[in-house]
Amino acid sequence: MLEVSALGWIVTIGVIVALLALDLTLGVLRPHVVGFREAAGWSIFYIAVAIVFGIVFGSVYGWGHGTEYFAGYIVEKSLSVDNLFVFVIIMTTFAVPEKYQQEVLTFGIIIALVLRVIFIALGAALLSMFAFMFLVFGLILLYTAVQLFRHRDEDPDVGENALVKAGRRFLPVTDDYIDGKMVTRIDGKRMVTPLFLVLLAIGGTDLLFALDSIPAVFGVTESAYIVFVANAFALLGLRALFFLVKGLLDRLVYLSTGLSLILAFIGVKLILHWAHKSISESVPEVATPISLAVIIGILIVTTVASLIKSSRDPSLKAHPGSLRASSNDQQHAKN
Template sequence: MLEISGLTWAVTIGLIVVLLALDLIIAAARPHKVGFAEATAWSLFYIGVAIAFGVWFAAAYGGDFGTQYFAGYIVEKSLSVDNLFVFVIIMTTFAVPEKHQHKVLTFGIVLALVMRGIFIAVGATLLSLFSFMFLVFGALLLFTAIQLFRHRDEDPDVENNAVVRAARRFLPVTEEYHEGRLVTRIAGRRMVTPLFVVLIAIGGIDLLFALDSIPAVFGVTEEAYIVFAANAFALLGLRALFFLVQGLLDRLVYLSTGLALILAFIGVKLMLHWAHVDISASVPEISTPVSLGVIVLVLVVVTVASLIKTRSNPEAKAHAGSLRATKEPAERES
């Protein structure tokens, strides 16, 4: 059992808040198009911070917990790339000006951290009180994996999202962006801008990803502190990663398939753990090093296969994948 002092929790959360504040200050103080060099520098910085934390954590609490952290970090990082697909779709759908994309992404990261913090607390409590929750989480991940694989060649229908439709129906929305403001006045009438609707869409997507990613990371570690740290450090680099790889995302044609395999694998791992604890100790469990190896192997194979595919067929295009069938354009118009 991992024993984390209140001071360590406070310092960790403080570090996350400082890094988030840095992002917010940059986004608010100097709205601009983020170039490749800047995105690369920030990406390397956040990856370096995550690795440095993992090295310290392994040295302070042991190699086994360190391995759990890195496995959780890689799981969350791989899922965050799929998150980026959806962010790109949202930015394109709502034609978000490049100088405001920084602000939208930072808001998305903050909201994702808040939601995942809530889910981590709830998940850790449920797992500690009810061992059958491992079975529930495992079944949830298997269902998600099957749905993602079935609809791997589709994209989420952002405009048809219930929350976005409700916002457009009940809120007065301006036609244009107004210097990055969320609310403005036109002819004396208070109205929300499209940026406000974009943030609603981002929030809805964050909620869906939290429902999937938290059970997934609990599949490699039961420690709430590791789950939180892995999520936080994976999400912190999401903004920079977006600007770094948005031009390369279309080439990862097998990413959704790979993520479906990873989620299915972790789902089986959770269900085996439940059976080992509640049914019979003779039921085998999958160790964290094996999990880490499988996850890395799947990501490497998926990346290489995707690049080979797009090189031989330049017209092949990646999709974010969807958890339900999306409507055809003709259906939407009718």
């Protein structure tokens, strides 16, 4: 079992907070329209930081743990691309001006990181106390995979987001965006702007993704430290990646199918691990290098097949998928 000293945790958190502060400075204190060159540069920077960390980590703690980190990072990075799909839908639905998109994305990433810290701590505690939680996590991922595959050609209904509905019901909301503010005063009355509702929508989405992504990464490692750093480094580059790939997302027509296969694979891996520990050691387990190879293979096949399909039929549009039928589809089913 991996043991990281208190100093190791402090240094790691310090690096992540410093990178987060850099992202906050770029996204909030200097709001502007992000061009392709800037987005590409920062995306390469954050991926390079994640790779360098993995190399250093593997050299210090052994490449068994290093492989687990890279597997976890790739899983979280691939799931974060699906996050980007939903972020694009949210930005479009609320007609967020481009110069304010950085701000809300940066705060959304902070919310996502906080939620993941909470879920990682909870998940690690449950797994250490109850072996059957591996079975529970595995079944959750299998259910998620099936639902995502069933609704792979749908978009989540942003208007049905519980936090957004509550915000509209209980908070006074301005009609327009006001200088990138989330809270303002009009005629002496404190009001929230639509940007605050966008943040609620992103926060609610992050909560749902955390419920899926944390069990997924625990499927490749039992170390809370590796789960944390894999999540943190995958999320830190999300702001730049959003502006880099938002034009490409529509072409990834098989991404939801690929993600459903990855979640199903990790779900089976967790169930086998539970059976190996709780029923019989003769039950085979899936080694981490095999997991890494399968995950990378699915992502490569999914991406190549998507680009080929979309080039042959430019009218096709990719969808992030949904865990349930949209309200419109449910209405059609009733009719």
